[in-house]
Structure formats: structure tokens, C-alpha cells
Amino acid sequence: MTLISSFIAGLLFGLGLILSGMTDPEKVIGFLDITGAWNPSLAFVMAGAVLVSYFAFRVAGKRSKTILSQQILLPTKKEIDARLILGSIIFGVGWGLAGYCPGPALASIATGHKEPLLFVAAMLIGMAIYEVIQKIQSR
Amino acid sequence: MIDWAEVTPLASLIGGILVGIAASLLILLNGRIAGISGILGGLLNPKKNDVYWRLAFLSGLIIAPIIYRTVHPLPSVSVNAGSTTLIIAGLLVGIGTRYGSGCTSGHGICGIAKLSPRSIAATLAFMLAGAFTVLLARQLAQ
Numbered sequence: 001m002t003l004i005s006s007f008i009a010g011l012l013f014g015l016g017l018i019l020s021g022m023t024d025p026e027k028v029i030g031f032l033d034i035t036g037a038w039n040p041s042l043a044f045v046m047a048g049a050v051l052v053s054y055f056a057f058r059v060a061g062k063r064s065k066t067i068l069s070q071q072i073l074l075p076t077k078k079e080i081d082a083r084l085i086l087g088s089i090i091f092g093v094g095w096g097l098a099g100y101c102p103g104p105a106l107a108s109i110a111t112g113h114k115e116p117l118l119f120v121a122a123m124l125i126g127m128a129i130y131e132v133i134q135k136i137q138s139r
Numbered sequence: 140m141i142d143w144a145e146v147t148p149l150a151s152l153i154g155g156i157l158v159g160i161a162a163s164l165l166i167l168l169n170g171r172i173a174g175i176s177g178i179l180g181g182l183l184n185p186k187k188n189d190v191y192w193r194l195a196f197l198s199g200l201i202i203a204p205i206i207y208r209t210v211h212p213l214p215s216v217s218v219n220a221g222s223t224t225l226i227i228a229g230l231l232v233g234i235g236t237r238y239g240s241g242c243t244s245g246h247g248i249c250g251i252a253k254l255s256p257r258s259i260a261a262t263l264a265f266m267l268a269g270a271f272t273v274l275l276a277r278q279l280a281q
Binding site: 014105108 | 140141142145146147148150151152153154155156157158159160161162163164165166167168169170171172173175176179180183184191192193195196197198199200201202203204205206207213214215216217218219220222224225226227228229230231232233234235236237238239240241242243244246247248249251252253255256257260261262264265266267268269270271272273274276277
């Protein structure tokens, strides 16, 4: 049951990204191009998504288990540290270079275009590099 | 200047609402945050009983265009980045999202929806870095 709900959530997430136009890197770069021909479409996507999930997180914050008796895991970390900001800046630079972030890139790899495949392959290598660095540092 | 010809307010809003419903389902049924980089990255350091829900979610996300195409043609996309840029961008996105514990979905949507100061700070950081990168790329291309 939890696998079905997870699958449906992933599918809806992907369908939403495609419908919203976020799988088009030019539209995403258009949002970041604030001094050029600005395209605010991404702001509409975020507004819709945040508005709906705000209520879900309010409910989730008051419970410890879900309807499917799964433990609700919410991040506990509170402090804004250098890791958070530096990591986000590195991500932002990559995002601005290609116009892909992880969700839309994954929702594009089955379209038959080679660009998202190349991006996702590199992204996985980047994530693997992170895991290796973590392992070395924790020794 | 807003480029109104390229703006799709209604489709983007409805698409965003769908994304919000998906994130709501995942937190209310599975108890998990719909952060794509975290869901994917967690597979590279697998923990017991923590793998299959990730695979199920990612399968749904990946087959979405195939399902979409059965009812409606996919929106047109244009990728201007060349292969080298795509590879560098992918590496930076992979490392940065794991280091910063999230991406546009985990921080930008779920984190802001739960009014987390950490996620609001992260979102500002990656949006400013992204805007600055686009500005710099535009200047260099001229």
C-alpha cells in the first residue's frame, strides 16, 4: 500500500512538472533571467504547490504517524549553517547553467531526448562524489 | 521586462497544484518529504526498509511523460546548453543539493510550505546563485 501511494505521488509530481512547463529548461532560465526577458511561470508553480502543501504539512506537524501507520519524518535541524548555504549556492550555479533541477530532469529522461539523460548521469556522479567525501570525512 | 508571450500562468498554477497534491500525499500517507534530490540521493547510501518507497516514487516520476503523452502531446522543450555545460551543471547540482540537503522541491516547495527558516534561506541562496549565473552567462555570450 505504501509503495502504491509513493508511486502515485511520484507520478502526480511528474505530471504536474510537465503540465507546468518546468521540464523546459529555457522557461526555468527565463525565470532566473531577472534582468532580461523575465518569465515568472516558475513563481506560479511554486505558489500553487506551496499553497496546497502548506495545509498538508500543518496536519502532518500535529501527528506522529500517517493514515497508513507510517512514521512521519520531518527534518529536525534548525540552524542555518555554512553547509546549507554553500551547498545551495553550488546547486544554484548548476541550475542556472543548464536550467535543470533534479525533479524536472528525472521527469524528462523518458522523453527520448539525450540532454536530460546526460544531465541526470552527471548529477548521479555528483551525488556519488558527495557520498564518498562524507565517508572519507567520517573516518 | 516580463516576456508575456512565454508565460503560462494557468498551466503553471494548475501544474503547481498537482505537485502540491503529490507532496501532500507523500507526507500524509508515507510520512516523507517530497524532496527529489533527497529521495534519489538516499539510494546511494541505502538503509534497511528505506529503499522501495524511493524506487516507487522515482518510477512514477520517470514514467510521467509516457503517461502524459497518452492523453496530450508533451509541451515543447528547448535545451540551449551543450554537452559540456550539461555535465558540469549536473555535477554541481548533484553535489550542491546533497551538501545543502535539498533542491527546488525539498526546500523550495516542502520547506517553504512548512515555513522552515532553513529552507527559506536555502531557496534564497540557490535562486540568487542561479540568477547571478544566468546574468553572467548572458554577459559572456554577448
